Structure formats: C-alpha cells, structure tokens
Amino acid sequence: MRILIAYDGSKYADAAVDDLQGAGLPRQCEATVVCVAHQGWPDAKHTGPRGEFENPWKATLKEAEAMAESARSRIQSLFPGWTVSSEPLWGETAKLLLKTISVWKPDLVVVGSHGRSAPSRLILGSVSSEILHHAPCSVRIVRKPPKPNIPVRILVATDGSGPAQECIDVVARRSWPENTEARVLAVMQSLVPMPTTVPALEGHTFASEEAYRVIEQADEQQRARLHEAVETAAERLQRAGLSVSTVTIDGDARHEVSAEAERWQATCVFVGARGLGAIDRLLLGSVSTAVVAHAPCAVEVIRHK
Numbered sequence: 478m479r480i481l482i483a484y485d486g487s488k489y490a491d492a493a494v495d496d497l498q499g500a501g502l503p504r505q506c507e508a509t510v511v512c513v514a515h516q517g518w519p520d521a522k523h524t525g526p527r528g529e530f531e532n533p534w535k536a537t538l539k540e541a542e543a544m545a546e547s548a549r550s551r552i553q554s555l556f557p558g559w560t561v562s563s564e565p566l567w568g569e570t571a572k573l574l575l576k577t578i579s580v581w582k583p584d585l586v587v588v589g590s591h592g593r594s595a596p597s598r599l600i601l602g603s604v605s606s607e608i609l610h611h612a613p614c615s616v617r618i619v620r621k622p623p624k625p626n627i628p629v630r631i632l633v634a635t636d637g638s639g640p641a642q643e644c645i646d647v648v649a650r651r652s653w654p655e656n657t658e659a660r661v662l663a664v665m666q667s668l669v670p671m672p673t674t675v676p677a678l679e680g681h682t683f684a685s686e687e688a689y690r691v692i693e694q695a696d697e698q699q700r701a702r703l704h705e706a707v708e709t710a711a712e713r714l715q716r717a718g719l720s721v722s723t724v725t726i727d728g729d730a731r732h733e734v735s736a737e738a739e740r741w742q743a744t745c746v747f748v749g750a751r752g753l754g755a756i757d758r759l760l761l762g763s764v765s766t767a768v769v770a771h772a773p774c775a776v777e778v779i780r781h782k
Contacts, residue, residue, distance in 0.1 A: 480508040481583040482552070483574055483604070486544040489589030493619040494548060496775055497587065498555060499629045499744055500617065501651030506556065510548045510563040511577055513570040514541035534567055541565035571607035578612050585777075586612055590620045590769075609769060609778060615647070617777040618769055623744060629657040632743040633714070634734050634764070636663065637706030640749030644779040645710045648747055649717040659719040661710045662737055663703040664730035665696075700725075731767035738772050745775040 480502070484490045514537040545563035553561045566573045578586060588605045609616050633648055635641040648659065703725060711721045726733050738746050748765045769776045 478503050478506045478585070479581070479583040480506055481574075481578060481581060481586045482508060482510045482548065483586065483588045483608070484510050484512050484545060484548045485589075486512070486548075487589065489619070489621075490548070491589075492622040493587050493589040493617075494552060494555075495622045496617075496619040496745075497552065499623050499654065500775075500777075501629070501631075501648075501653040501657070502556075503652055504556070504558045506559045508552060508556075508559050508561045509581065509583075510545045510552065510561070511566060511574060512541040512545035512548070512563070513566045513568065513573050514538045515568065515570055538565055538567050541567075571604045574604065574608060575611055578608075578614065583614055585615045585617060587617045587619065590618050609766075613780065615777060615779045617745075617775060619775045620773070627744070629654055629745070630741065630743045631657065631659045631719075631745055631747060632662055632734070632738050632741060633659060633710065633747045634662050634664070634730070634768070635703075635706050635710050635749075636730075637702055638749070640779070640781065641706070642710075642749075643781045644747050644749035645713055647779050649713050649719075653719060657719055659714050659721045660737075660741055660743070661707050661714070661721065661723045662734060663707045663725045664733045665700055665703055665725060665727050666729055730764045732771075734764060734768050735771040735773070738768075738774055743772075743774050745777060746772050747777050747779060750778050750780040 482493065482497075484494070514534070542563075542565035545565050549561050549563035553559065564577075566577070574586075586608055588608060590605060605616075605618055609618065631648060631653075633645060635645065645661075707723045707725060711723050714721045724737065726737065734746060734748070737743075746768055748768055750765055765776075765778050769778070
C-alpha cells in the first residue's frame with residue numbers, strides 16, 4: 478500500500494500523523510511526506526554564512542525540507558515496518574500535490590482539516606477540498622488528534638451501490654487494532670411527503686391516490702434493499718474479525734451520517750465516492766462533501782482506482 482501524507486507543520490497536520498495509528502493500515506507500507514513551500518510562508522530563519530540563502534525561496538524550501546524530514550522521522554518511529562521518505566516542493570500547493578499524486582500513484586492521501594467552521598476551511602486553505610474532489614485515489618481527512626485509550630470506532634455509510642461495496646471491502650481488508658468496533662449505517666430518505674409538509678385534508682386526499690400507493694411501494698422496496706445491503710455489509714465485516722452493529726435511519730443522509738457519527742462517538746467515518754466525473758458526484762449525491770464538512774471525526778472517502 479502507498480500512502481502520501483500532505484504536511485505543513487500545523488497542529489492539524491500533526492493530528493493527521495497521530496491518526497494514522499488508528500487507521501487500520503498494514504504493517505508494511507510505502508509512505509512519503511510532502512511539504513510544499515510557497516510565497517505565503519514566512520521567510521525561513523537561518524544562521525549560515527552571508528549569501529548562503531540569497532534567494533528567499535531557498536530559505537523557505539529549506540524550512541519545508543526540515544518539516545518534512547521531522548514528520549518522516551516521526552512516522553517511521555510509529556511504523557518501523559514502513560518505508561518512509563520525504564520531499565519538499567516549491568510552488569502552488571494544490572497543483573503540486575495533485576501532480577505528485579498523479580506521478581507517484583498512492584492508494585491513500587492523508588491531510589489535516591482546520592475544523593468545522595462555517596466555510597469548512599481545510600488545511601492550507603482549499604487544498605484538502607481540491608485533493609478530495611480531484612485526486613484519483615482515496616483521501617483521509619483528519620480533524621483532530623485521536624483521544625488516548627479509547628477503542629477505534631468505524632462508521633461505514635452504505636447505500637448498496639458499487640462504490641459503497643468497495644468501501645466495505647477496504648474496511649474489511651484493513652488490519653484494525655484489537656477491540657475495534659464498526660457500525661454500518663444506511664439512511665432512508667422517503668419519497669412520501671411528511672405529514673408536517675402536507676395540510677391534513679390534502680394529505681388525506683393524497684393518501685387515497687394511486688400515485689401515493691406507487692410511491693409508498695417504491696419506499697418499501699428501497700427500505701428492503703437498504704436492509705439487505707446493511708446486513709450483507711455487516712456479515713462481511715464480521716468475517717474480518719470486527720465487532721459490528723447496524724442502524725438504518727430515516728432522513729437526509731447529508732445530515733444524518735454526521736449526526737450518527739457524533740451520537741455514536743465514531744473515530745472515523747468511511748464513505749464511498751462515485752469517481753471523477755465532470756461534477757464529481759460522491760456517494761449519495763453530495764453526502765461525502767457534507768460529511769467531510771460536518772463530521773466530528775476523521776473521514777475517509779474511498780475511491781476505487
């Protein structure tokens with residue numbers, strides 16, 4: 478497995494490094510730490526002879542090199558069986574990271590997030606968002622460092638689609654710490670109008686219409702399909718040795734996945750991505766984007782390579 482870690486020396490980037498220990502990653506991986514220097518950085522301080530760093534960008538690149546090496550050394554100590562390298566770069570951060578991803582071809586990219594602010598600004602401005610929507614591989618976005626001495630809790634969202642199945646398979650193939658718990662979640666958004674949105678008289682009339690019965694039947698079929706998908710996913714994860722629970726919720730998946738992550742105190746949410754189309758629609762429409770913006774924990778968006 479190949480892992481690229483985007484690192485800028487911030488506490489959010491450090492949280493992403495700490496989070497690796499609870500990500501179920503193999504004991505043997507090839508990882509690289511990439512630190513991109515740019516004009517927005519403060520000039521690097523140096524004590525070398527006058528003229529050693531005549532160009533400001535050289536001093537900044539030297540600082541990025543030291544940051545990347547520090548992170549590399551830390552990751553190597555956490556994962557002795559990994560082969561870990563580091564690379565400083567200079568230029569436009571998102572563009573260079575995506576170019577490095579396209580050349581190095583990692584299976585997973587790891588970045589940190591600045592939290593749950595209204596615009597959901599991510600590490601290095603909009604870099605995480607660019608990587609999430611344009612990288613041709615899975616992306617793990619980490620919001621805060623893991624709490625010590627608590628079991629790993631994985632919330633896996635599914636809608637029964639192919640990308641959701643790929644997400645389940647990725648979770649099942651990981652090497653999770655002892656006592657890891659998994660919960661498979663499906664969100665059912667009914668086509669039948671809610672009573673609060675239809676006046677009583679109109680609701681009674683609508684319920685007697687043939688169209689209502691057709692929609693109600695479609696809802697029942699969808700609920701049965703989701704139930705089967707959840708149970709199949711749970712069996713797959715149980716065979717992988719995980720302690721698994723399931724839950725199906727009525728509502729809007731864009732809100733309910735994050736809400737369940739908070740209720741259950743998940744340490745990470747896994748969702749599937751539909752690929753890299755023109756609009757880059759993610760699992761269940763815009764669900765992945767909403768989960769990344771609002772989940773109280775790490776989010777890994779699985780994209781089949």
